[in-house]
Amino acid sequence: MIQGSLKNLPLTDMFQLIANSQKSGIMTLTRFEARARIYFDLGRISYAHMTPGNHLGEIMVRMDMLTFHDVQELLKRQRHESPGTLLGRMAVELGYIEEDDLLAAVELQALEVLTELMSWTDGSFEFTPPANDASQVPAGDGIDALALLMQVVHGLHAYEDGVSPDAVFLRSGDPTAVELPAGGWEVLGHVDGRRSARSIAAEIDMSERKVFHLLATLASLGVVEQAPYPADEPLVLVVTPSEALGRLLRLTLHRAGMRVELTAVYDEALERIESHHPQALVVDEDKEGVAWDVVREVRKSGAHGHLPVLLLVDKPPRGSLFRRLPRAETLVKPFHEVTLQRQVSKLLGRSF
Structure with missing residues (x-):
């Protein structure tokens, strides 16, 4: 060794x-x-x-x-x-x-x-x-x-210069009047004055570094310009012990125009809520009952007691006469990407 x-x-x-x-x-x-x-x-x-x-x-x-x-x-x-x-x-x-x-x-x-x-x-x-x-x-x-x-x-050298992940861009010039770099047209097709650079990168099969560099290049060519306002992207806290599922959830929520904070530890959920102030919480039920315990703690937390919560479960929940389930939306796994995006958007009061 x-x-x-x-x-x-x-x-x-x-x-x-x-x-x-x-x-x-x-x-x-x-x-x-x-x-x-x-x-x-x-x-x-x-x-x-x-x-x-x-x-x-x-x-x-x-x-x-x-x-x-x-x-x-x-x-x-x-x-x-x-x-x-x-x-x-x-x-x-x-x-x-x-x-x-x-x-x-x-x-x-x-x-x-x-x-x-x-x-x-x-x-x-x-x-x-x-x-x-x-x-x-x-x-x-x-x-x-x-x-x-x-x-x-x-x-690393070619894509050294890039924009901020949170930057929003507007179309400004005639893209046919200049020669766009490879991949430039694909990136330009996602520029709509609303999406952040991060959200655009999630839609394209390129590295974030390359997409951020291409946006900077398009701006230098006068094809796009940075908007004077930030992206309206709510923060969603995702709790799942599965790194693979966590990365998938992060990708699909980025595509829907949301920011994501990930944690793999159920016991850290309340601490992350206090420190990051998310607008919604998504909890993956890896072991039966554990995710519901997280929801119970959130509902008792006072300031964050009304936080919208979506639980990802293996089977539909069933309460009992002795212990009622706390208030939360559920989504049975496996599910389609658009279903998750629509349900989280609904929790946030956004149209989808």
């Missing part, structure tokens, strides 16, 4: 060492609460993920390979039937996607993980022998580690 600090051995140097010597193993990087794992096979990347960070299910939804409903079905199967199997591998085996689709999604996930890691100036790392369980790693020849590293470095 090799271990050390990123201050003493930068990530770029480690990648060159592993790729050039064709090593196999797992690189684990840790910084504060974040942890990333990169699986290498003979110097090529097989798979990469980060916690907290993007999830393969979220990426396949963004790439239009799977629907929001599909991923929930797969997560349910994974949890109850195959807890050790990669969600993407399960999607291939059940016929949701093809092998080439999985490899494309895995490469995009690795690109986004490595892009985030390149911003780390400190933290610890260790390189350990490969795991015996190959079910976590997709098939294929893997990803050229050095080529991926060069792609990340190019992207």
Whole structure:
């Protein structure tokens, strides 16, 4: 096992060492609460993920390979039937996607993980022998580690300038009078004077960094201009112990023009409500009864006792003669993306 600090051995140097010597193993990087794992096979990347960070299910939804409903079905199967199997591998085996689709999604996930890691100036790392369980790693020849590293470095330089995620833009000039950059027309199509840059990025299969850069470029070309007002995007607190579901909920609520605060700990719900003042609360019932206990605490909290709440449940709730259920809307899993957006919008008193 090799271990050390990123201050003493930068990530770029480690990648060159592993790729050039064709090593196999797992690189684990840790910084504060974040942890990333990169699986290498003979110097090529097989798979990469980060916690907290993007999830393969979220990426396949963004790439239009799977629907929001599909991923929930797969997560349910994974949890109850195959807890050790990669969600993407399960999607291939059940016929949701093809092998080439999985490899494309895995490469995009690795690109986004490595892009985030390149911003780390400190933290610890260790390189350990490969795991015996190959079910976590997709098939294929893997990803050229050095080529991926060069792609990340190019992207970091190319998309260095960007707008604020909260910025709103208005169309201002004639886009046919100038030459728009690649992807510019797609971004421009979502500019409506209401949506934030964050919400626009959620709709497009591009990284947030690239979308923010393209908006800055469109503004410099005089095609759009920043609005003098902020986006009207209410804050929704989402409580779920499932990182995969949390990322999906974040994506779909961003698409609906909402800001999202995530927590994986039920006991932190009241503290987050006090500190962030959300306009609505969404609670995923991972274990029967726990989510309802959160609602009871919220209803007894005084200032936030009337906060609109939506519970995501596995089956319709049933009260009892001895303990009535507190006031909350419910949505049975799995559900479609538009159903969630419509129900949360209704809680917020917004049209959808």
